[in-house]
Amino acid sequence: MDSSGLSDHPGPLLALLLFTLVSLALGVVANLTTGGKVGFLRKYFLGNRSLGAFAVALTAAVMSGGTFMGFPSLVYSFGWVVGLWIASYMVAPLTVLGVLGKRIGQLSRRTGAITLPDLFRERYGSPVLGFLTSLLIMFFLTVNLIPQFKAGALIMKIVLPANASTLFTTAGGGGSTDAAYLIGLAIFTATVVAYTAYGGFLAAIWTDVFQSLVMALGVLILFPLAMAASGGLAHATLTGMDQAGPGFAFGPGAGRDFHPIGLAVSFFVMWAITGMGQPSTMVRLMAFRDSRTLRYSILYLTLYNALIYIPLIFIFVAARSILPGLSESDEIMPRLVIKLANPHVAGLILAAPYGAVMSTVSGFLLIVASGLVRDVYQRFLRPTATER
């Protein structure tokens, strides 16, 4: 991605560094809270089943790098039909948290489970099922982590000063490797691994909450700026139709059949129903404080989704008349931010996708770690090991 305009100004880099420092600080505070040997694993991996409604809602929001990079690109490319693509998020909080939430909360307490394999193993009385669950979760989440690390590295790369990569390349004797990308990857990895490993589940949760609030703030800042700059949604829609064809305003989408109706039905199943089996969400269902907390978390998440996704659709439809004819649609988010906001505000808004990626990685890392510690090391290798 062309980084001109971002690396020229220190604002975005400062914002991301500040964001990183706050995340690390939350990890330290979480570590102090988790202290003590009694019930350490339960505290470290489940936050002592004490999550409040706000924390459950904002950390189950399933935001990832795709929310702020891929989704805007889809809206910019294919138009209004992408709203239907994501529309099941209106009901997903109810299905994902409400259908299984109480029973998972009850069974995890009754069985004493602190990991998902624990839960399956104890609930069905089957060590084999527990082991298989552990293997499946660790394998698929590890694979899922790779694109998240890449997204985090790319965001860091575009805000790094141009001369940082030059210095790195010179020191390393040159070569064809993308030095800025490697620096971005190193910074991102060190940060997220540090606060997750040090602070455990609570660190991941607290940084998730912090990051989710930054994301919402970023969207709410960008929304009026985009509306004002585009001349209104109707104008932006007609501009999009001029550029991409009538499909920009209608289904199945501009340019190609992005979202035929059969696929639309499938996505209502995928987001809202299969989301119930998302490991990071199920872990939160083992960790909420009580059923009242569950009720309010459903409510908060519904409002949060409406607050994030509806404005995102409007913003990136409007982007068609603000930045017409962008050849690389994946760049629309940072380019729009640079175009509309001053560099310091741009840094804050760019922290949104960075935070989304960080929160996804921290959640996944913790599940993989809990699988290794509880379901492999403690169950099979050293059952009598001390908790710390």
Next chain:
Amino acid sequence: MSRAETPPSDPCRVAEGQAPRSPVPGRRDDPVFVHACREAIIILSFWLAVTVYCCAYSYFFGYIRPGRPLGPDDVRPILGIPSWAFWGFVVPWLLCALFTVWFAGFYMADDDLGDDRAGELDADIRQGGADG
């Protein structure tokens, strides 16, 4: 010691006269299970209604189909939003939020989820290791 309850073949029902095989409340006597089932049925019915409405409305009023070309005159914006999108998913999204406020805020039952027995499970694992 296993704290698992025995799963009946039907996830929402225990056969007449069947006694639970573990020292936990039978499913029909367990208010958490009864409430969870009732709430799950309502939620899944609501999800089905939302899916059918959004997809059907969007398809019939907002999709370009063979024999039904659409152009700028068919956008008919409401607050700048194409009419089909406004009625197809924006308004349903807001109504869905209202339903959720009622359902989660007032309808769902507050149930006692029981005591956390993580300490017992941990002791079992250690005991198994010491014995083995």
